[in-house]
Amino acid sequence: MALPALDSIWIACADALDLPVVRGGDSYVHFDGARLHISTDDTLDHDDSLAQLVLHEICHLLVQGPAQRNVADWGLDNTGADPFDDEREKAAVRLQAHLAGGHGLRRFLHPTTVVRPFFESLPDDALSGDEPSAQMARDAATRAGHSPYERALGTALRGTAVTLGVALHASGGAVRDDLRCGDCAWLDEASSRGTASPDGRSEGEGNCVAADAPIPVGVTTIGCTRHTPTLDCQSCGGCCRSGYDLVPCDTDDVVIKRHPQLVVAQNGTYELRREPQFGEDRCAALQGRERFACGIYEDRPDTCSSLPAGGDGCLVARRRVGLSLS
Numbered sequence: 001m002a003l004p005a006l007d008s009i010w011i012a013c014a015d016a017l018d019l020p021v022v023r024g025g026d027s028y029v030h031f032d033g034a035r036l037h038i039s040t041d042d043t044l045d046h047d048d049s050l051a052q053l054v055l056h057e058i059c060h061l062l063v064q065g066p067a068q069r070n071v072a073d074w075g076l077d078n079t080g081a082d083p084f085d086d087e088r089e090k091a092a093v094r095l096q097a098h099l100a101g102g103h104g105l106r107r108f109l110h111p112t113t114v115v116r117p118f119f120e121s122l123p124d125d126a127l128s129g130d131e132p133s134a135q136m137a138r139d140a141a142t143r144a145g146h147s148p149y150e151r152a153l154g155t156a157l158r159g160t161a162v163t164l165g166v167a168l169h170a171s172g173g174a175v176r177d178d179l180r181c182g183d184c185a186w187l188d189e190a191s192s193r194g195t196a197s198p199d200g201r202s203e204g205e206g207n208c209v210a211a212d213a214p215i216p217v218g219v220t221t222i223g224c225t226r227h228t229p230t231l232d233c234q235s236c237g238g239c240c241r242s243g244y245d246l247v248p249c250d251t252d253d254v255v256i257k258r259h260p261q262l263v264v265a266q267n268g269t270y271e272l273r274r275e276p277q278f279g280e281d282r283c284a285a286l287q288g289r290e291r292f293a294c295g296i297y298e299d300r301p302d303t304c305s306s307l308p309a310g311g312d313g314c315l316v317a318r319r320r321v322g323l324s325l326s
Contacts, residue, residue: 003049005163010054013156017148019061021054029053033072045112051160052109055100059092062140062149065279090133093119095140097126098322102225103157104166104174127322139279141322142242150319169224170215171208176227182219185228185310186210210315210324226324231309236323237292239307242280243317247272253301259285262296272301280321 014021014036025037028044038053060074068075076085093115100109101124111119127138144153161168167175171186181187187206207214210226240247249256249263249270256263256270262284264273273284285295294300307313318324 003051003163006049006051006160009156009159009163010051013152014054014058016152016155017058017061019054019058021050029057031057031073033070047110048112049109052096052111055109055156056092056096056111058149058153059095059099059140060088062095062143063088063091063136065140065143084132087132088136089115090118090131091136091140094122094126094133094137095144097122098137098141099144099153099157101126102173103161104168104225105157105160105164108164109160138322142280142320145320145322146242169208169222169226170217171211171224171226173210173224173226176223176225179223179227180219181205181208181217181221181223181227183229184208184223184226185231186226186315187217187219188214188310209310209312228318228324231314233309234288234291234293236318236321237286237288238317238321238323239304239314240283240286240292240294241317241321242282243320245281246274247283247301247303249301249303255296255299255301258299259296 011021019031019036020034022035022037023040025039027037028039030037036054036057038050041050044050044053057074060076061069064071064074064076076088078085093111096109096111097106097119100106110116127134127141143149158172161174169175182205186209188209205218205221206216208217210228249272251270253270255272262273263270274281275284276282277286278289285300287293287295294304315324
């Protein structure tokens with residue numbers, strides 16, 4: 001699938017991530033630690049494309065993490081010397097399915113060769129499961145939700161969907177005929193009573209707050225890949241994880257007196273201490289990995305208690321930890 005328009009989109013995405021693409025060479029795909037070498041179109045497999053190859057390599061980078069950012073082939077050994085590389089490959093495939101699927105692109109941006117059957121066997125939630133590859137993919141999705149990846153990938157995926165004519169919802173996600181906006185957590189019914197849709201037709205049900213700007217939708221409006229069931233903070237934890245870099249505390253927050261070991265004082269201001277856990281920077285009071293809990297819930301700062309589930313801050317945090325699409 002060689003489309004010059006897609007090539008331009010994904011070369012621009014790679015450039016935005018400081019991964020300049022060079023066509024040609026002896027290898028099908030090779031990262032030399034600074035440049036991404038990809039074969040010319042006449043040597044690619046018939047069902048392959050520069051777009052999916054760039055996406056797949058970015059997924060490898062996200063799985064391997066910043067320590068491997070300037071290592072040839074992201075530190076992966078294709079000789080089989082490291083048996084865990086198979087899990088890392090599967091994690092990259094899961095992440096590719098997650099990112100592509102959110103924009104209706106799984107049938108366009110699929111990997112080829114031996115990993116294609118695994119890709120096609122993945123469920124809609126490609127990040128689910130207890131396998132090592134699933135956890136690595138979830139960690140990589142968290143990295144994908146942060147700068148510079150969020151903007152670069154979001155721009156490239158949305159541009160690809162538009163170029164290929166994928167049906168998109170007002171939120172920016174790909175349309176899902178089996179879902180409806182009425183049972184989505186991002187339907188904010190209180191915010192748009194009496195508002196009208198852009199074409200003048202009264203929707204009168206609510207706004208989709210997952211969109212870049214609130215868009216009126218009805219409870220029966222066909223949903224999209226950003227559809228989120230009723231929010232459960234304990235299965236998310238995004239705002240306490242790496243969704244935000246710090247949690248400020250007011251001087252009268254009880255946490256300062258009752259849990260001084262969790263508070264850092266800096267130049268007359270206070271914030272909750274952070275610590276690395278499970279490959280991400282988290283609030284030191286956060287407990288758990290699959291199910292989350294606050295160890296000081298009754299004494300948490302006003303910053304925490306005033307952040308509503310389903311609000312803008314919640315949505316931003318979920319995007320940054322890979323639970324909602326960019």
